[in-house]
Amino acid sequence: MATLQQIREGLHEAWENLADGWQRLSRRAARAMTRFTPGARQGEDAEEQRRQIELRSSGWGLLAAEVFDDGEQIVVRLEAPGMDKDDFDLEIVDNYLVVSGEKRVEREHTEGRYHVTECAYGRFERAIPLPAEVLPEKAKATYKQGVLRVELPRNQAAAHPKTRIEIR
Numbered sequence: 018m019a020t021l022q023q024i025r026e027g028l029h030e031a032w033e034n035l036a037d038g039w040q041r042l043s044r045r046a047a048r049a050m051t052r053f054t055p056g057a058r059q060g061e062d063a064e065e066q067r068r069q070i071e072l073r074s075s076g077w078g079l080l081a082a083e084v085f086d087d088g089e090q091i092v093v094r095l096e097a098p099g100m101d102k103d104d105f106d107l108e109i110v111d112n113y114l115v116v117s118g119e120k121r122v123e124r125e126h127t128e129g130r131y132h133v134t135e136c137a138y139g140r141f142e143r144a145i146p147l148p149a150e151v152l153p154e155k156a157k158a159t160y161k162q163g164v165l166r167v168e169l170p171r172n173q174a175a176a177h178p179k180t181r182i183e184i185r
Contacts, residue, residue: 080095080143081095082096082145084145084147084148086149088171089170089171090169091148091149091168091171092168093165093169094166095145095164095167096163096164096165097120097160097165099163100118100160100163102159102160105165106118107156107158107167109147109151109169112150113145113146114144114145114147114167116142116143116145116165117141118141119141120139120141149171149172150171151170151171152172153169156170
């Protein structure tokens with residue numbers, strides 16, 4: 018039978034493993050979570066849209082992204098369904114791809130007592146770190162079926178070739 022001290026040590030070890038795993042998950046997920054704020058639209062419909070955003074959205078959403086580096090170019094894929102290509106602004110800032118835009122509330126009519134929304138609406142901005150320097154002037158972007166794809170050619174001049182160092 019285990020002693021009380023062995024049980025304490027086992028619980029302490031289990032707790033530390035759980036805390037470590039939670040911290041790793043939190044760090045990885047923090048980059049994917051995006052804050053949505055009321056948009057900058059003007060006019061009589063703008064106030065109604067702001068009210069709808071506050072009522073229907075938690076203010077946070079997930080813009081899932083993938084970054085691939087094949088040696089020649091870096092490809093970023095970002096899932097953003099329900100938008101048009103004109104809703105996005107793309108910039109390269111300090112080795113980050115900054116994707117911003119606005120997702121607008123669509124009018125819906127519901128019957129019954131409950132309405133569940135799992136989408137975020139409003140202005141958003143997401144900075145995606147790039148693993149290497151790129152040539153922003155040669156970048157290409159497409160938006161098809163809810164997926165934004167940005168191809169960024171690597172800056173080969175910035176790449177450091179292997180250099181053998183002789184030991185004397």
